[in-house]
Amino acid sequence: MLGRTYESQTCSVARTLELVGERWTLLIIRDAFLGVRRFGDFAERLGVARNVLQDRLERLVDAGILAKVPYQERPLRHEYRLTDMGRDLWPSIVALLQFGDKHLAPPAGPPMLLLHRGCGGELDDRRMCQACGAAVDLKQVEAVAGPGGARLPAEPVAA
Numbered sequence: 618m619l620g621r622t623y624e625s626q627t628c629s630v631a632r633t634l635e636l637v638g639e640r641w642t643l644l645i646i647r648d649a650f651l652g653v654r655r656f657g658d659f660a661e662r663l664g665v666a667r668n669v670l671q672d673r674l675e676r677l678v679d680a681g682i683l684a685k686v687p688y689q690e691r692p693l694r695h696e697y698r699l700t701d702m703g704r705d706l707w708p709s710i711v712a713l714l715q716f717g718d719k720h721l722a723p724p725a726g727p728p729m730l731l732l733h734r735g736c737g738g739e740l741d742d743r744r745m746c747q748a749c750g751a752a753v754d755l756k757q758v759e760a761v762a763g764p765g766g767a768r769l770p771a772e773p774v775a776a
Contacts, residue, residue: 636680637706641665641673647710649683649703651760652770654696662770682706707755708744715742726764734759 626632637643644663653659660670674697677683682703685695711731718727731740734757738748746753762769 728767
């Protein structure tokens with residue numbers, strides 16, 4: 618069985634896996650890109666045990682991938698927002714999504730589509746718009762439910 622850390626590995630992939638290489642962690646990051654910010658919303662969407670969710674959120678905050686930001690004073694409540702470091706994971710999340718769409722999608726098709734806000738074209742495997750050819754970054758993407766039926770939150774992250 619592999620240990621939790623990869624200290625013997627001199628490799629950026631191994632160091633990145635120490636931060637994000639766990640199932641719930643990647644799904645939290647995915648949902649953060651889709652606009653989920655509050656603990657209860659993560660818990661409801663993911664169906665993860667609350668103690669596991671709290672642990673993963675704390676690790677992501679400690680690593681600098683998410684920032685814990687107060688949104689209410691009485692009682693004090695926080696939301697979790699992607700940092701610049703967290704937003705840098707977007708290409709990796711897109712690559713995992715597209716791999717799953719290509720090799721593991723349900724018969725009805727992909728559960729979620731990533732569209733270029735400028736023209737509505739789908740992204741290709743290089744994050745280029747298939748309709749107009751533009752290079753598309755996170756701010757220019759809209760996530761919509763695909764034919765495979767994803768349940769998306771109302772407000773995807775734009776930046």
